[in-house]
Amino acid sequence: MTSKILVLPGDGIGPEVTAQARRVLEAAGERAGLAFDFSEELIGGSSIDARGTPLADSAIEAARGSSAVLLGAVGGPRWDALPVDTRPEKGLLRIRKELGLFANLRPAAVFPALADASSLRPEVVAGIDLLVVRELTGGIYFGEPRGIAATAAGRREARNTMVYDEDEIARIATVAFDSARRRRKLVTSVHKANVLEVSQLWNEVVEEVAKDYDDVTLEHQLVDSMAMLLLKEPGRYDVVVTGNLFGDILSDEAAMITGSLGMLPSASLGEGGIGLYEPVHGSAPDIAGQDAANPLAAILSAAMLLEHSLDAPDAAQAIRSAVEAALDSGARTADLAGEGETPMGCVAMGDLVLAKLEA
Ligand code: NAD
Numbered sequence: 001m002t003s004k005i006l007v008l009p010g011d012g013i014g015p016e017v018t019a020q021a022r023r024v025l026e027a028a029g030e031r032a033g034l035a036f037d038f039s040e041e042l043i044g045g046s047s048i049d050a051r052g053t054p055l056a057d058s059a060i061e062a063a064r065g066s067s068a069v070l071l072g073a074v075g076g077p078r079w080d081a082l083p084v085d086t087r088p089e090k091g092l093l094r095i096r097k098e099l100g101l102f103a104n105l106r107p108a109a110v111f112p113a114l115a116d117a118s119s120l121r122p123e124v125v126a127g128i129d130l131l132v133v134r135e136l137t138g139g140i141y142f143g144e145p146r147g148i149a150a151t152a153a154g155r156r157e158a159r160n161t162m163v164y165d166e167d168e169i170a171r172i173a174t175v176a177f178d179s180a181r182r183r184r185k186l187v188t189s190v191h192k193a194n195v196l197e198v199s200q201l202w203n204e205v206v207e208e209v210a211k212d213y214d215d216v217t218l219e220h221q222l223v224d225s226m227a228m229l230l231l232k233e234p235g236r237y238d239v240v241v242t243g244n245l246f247g248d249i250l251s252d253e254a255a256m257i258t259g260s261l262g263m264l265p266s267a268s269l270g271e272g273g274i275g276l277y278e279p280v281h282g283s284a285p286d287i288a289g290q291d292a293a294n295p296l297a298a299i300l301s302a303a304m305l306l307e308h309s310l311d312a313p314d315a316a317q318a319i320r321s322a323v324e325a326a327l328d329s330g331a332r333t334a335d336l337a338g339e340g341e342t343p344m345g346c347v348a349m350g351d352l353v354l355a356k357l358e359a
Pocket of ligand 1: 013017072073074075076077089092261262280281282283284285286287292293294295297335
């Protein structure tokens with residue numbers, strides 16, 4: 001079977017890292033008997049320059065006709081002066097909205113060779129392998145009413161509304177339980193039910209969904225405790241599921257425990273089955289065009305694509321093992337290199353991961 005993959009390289013180092021991710025995806029897929037039909041479209045600043053919009057309708061059409069989208073990053077100082085509504089980031093927001101991507105998956109794993117990169121002690125960091133599943137299209141970021149207005153007494157007053165209905169909670173919980181089933185079978189649901197009614201419903205619905213997953217253990221944790229526990233014993237957690245606001249904060253906290261931006265992949269999944277896969281980092285204009293970017297976050301995003309969109313977990317694992325082998329051999333891009341270590345370029349790291357994949 002041939003899978004259609006849309007590549008949106010974007011700006012800055014986006015094209016450099018997605019080029020390496022595509023090579024590795026193709027090689028890992030081929031070994032697993034998968035064939036790909038790649039197409040490419042512009043997004044972000046490069047699309048603004050060429051087409052006057054951060055994401056053209058043709059790119060949306062191409063995404064809708066694909067099994068998955070592999071994205072680089074958007075933005076850069078060149079476009080910073082544009083009005084907010086026509087900035088590169090609007091392209092990202094639009095594709096997420098058009099594809100209905102309600103689940104954001106952010107793994108935080110520590111490769112043994114990089115345990116020293118974390119600001120936590122190596123013995124605390126050892127063995128971290130968790131996945132934050134964040135609800136992405138609901139909650140307080142989207143709830144109505146919202147806005148800033150004057151009160152009757154003439155004071156300025158601002159409000160936002162946290163709303164979740166049971167269907168929104170059930171579908172994100174289902175993504176979390178399905179993910180846990182493929183992992184270590186523990187779901188930690190994070191809430192603030194001692195204060196928020198939204199969290200009380202959240203817990204009720206998560207419990208209901210859990211009934212269909214006898215093989216998965218469910219536990220609940222208050223968000224304030226979770227913020228502390230993630231630093232105290234991060235290795236204990238497997239899948240952490242939470243709403244948009246708490247997930248925004250906890251996914252960044254979990255990511256930083258691992259210590260390096262160039263290593264972090266992500267996936268966003270929607271109802272229609274199309275997934276969007278992208279590194280967590282931005283377009284890094286300071287190193288763009290120098291062959292200095294770390295392509296591993298993009299390569300690990302390609303592994304997530306194989307796992308979640310193409311049902312090829314073994315091929316995904318083969319990529320992760322190849323990345324681990326490359327790091328174990330001492331290979332480091334500039335962002336990972338310690339004192340006295342000679343960094344390698346983006347293409348050379350891609351070459352090495354490919355070689356380890358074939359080994
Ligand atoms: P950034 O992630 O681009 O860079 C932060 C720092 O990390 C820089 O020093 C950069 O060189 C380094 N870095 C990032 N990724 C790296 C990699 N793969 N290899 C080696 N080093 C890497 O964040 P920023 O500097 O705040 O933003 C730059 C631009 O990217 C801005 O226009 C911002 O809006 C945009 N941005 C886009 C996304 C996205 O597309 N999803 C996310 C964040 C920022």
